[in-house]
Amino acid sequence: xxxxxKKIKNQKGGTIILMTFLILISILTVSMAxxxxxxxxxxxxxxxxHSTKANFAxxxxxxxxxxxxxxxxxxxWGCNVDEYLDLDNHVCAPAAPNPPFxxxxxNLAEYDVKYTSSTPxxxxxxxxxxDTKRNIELEFE
Numbered sequence: 001x002x003x004x005x006k007k008i009k010n011q012k013g014g015t016i017i018l019m020t021f022l023i024l025i026s027i028l029t030v031s032m033a034x035x036x037x038x039x040x041x042x043x044x045x046x047x048x049x050h051s052t053k054a055n056f057a058x059x060x061x062x063x064x065x066x067x068x069x070x071x072x073x074x075x076x077w078g079c080n081v082d083e084y085l086d087l088d089n090h091v092c093a094p095a096a097p098n099p100p101f102x103x104x105x106x107n108l109a110e111y112d113v114k115y116t117s118s119t120p121x122x123x124x125x126x127x128x129x130x131d132t133k134r135n136i137e138l139e140f141e
Contacts, residue, residue, distance in 0.1 A: 051132050085114065
């Protein structure tokens with residue numbers, strides 16, 4: 001009879017260890033899920049930052065083109081369609097494999113401006129930051 005009591009006590013200890021183990025596994029699973037969500041949110045935040053910088057760069061190129069048109073110092077209408085515009089030197093050039101004229105901003109975003117259509121007249125400003133690109137088109141009648 002004494003041996004049966006010892007077996008029961010040993011079984012209770014095993015049950016406690018098993019319950020502790022299951023609780024720890026549950027806590028670990030929940031922690032891993034929360035960590036995965038947090039990492040995904042951080043990645044999305046970084047992508048949003050890149051997108052915003054690229055968008056502001058495209059906007060800077062469009063604003064610069066409008067400034068040059070209003071000032072009257074450069075008119076892209078004499079350029080051929082699909083030529084890039086050098087807004088500093090007031091010249092046009094076809095793209096080699098890459099845009100020949102790229103303006104780099106202080107935050108390391110960059111933009112290039114391209115005359116894309118003659119009817120209607122469309123100028124496209126493309127902003128880039130790292131691997132993200134955003135475009136703004138200006139249409140003139």
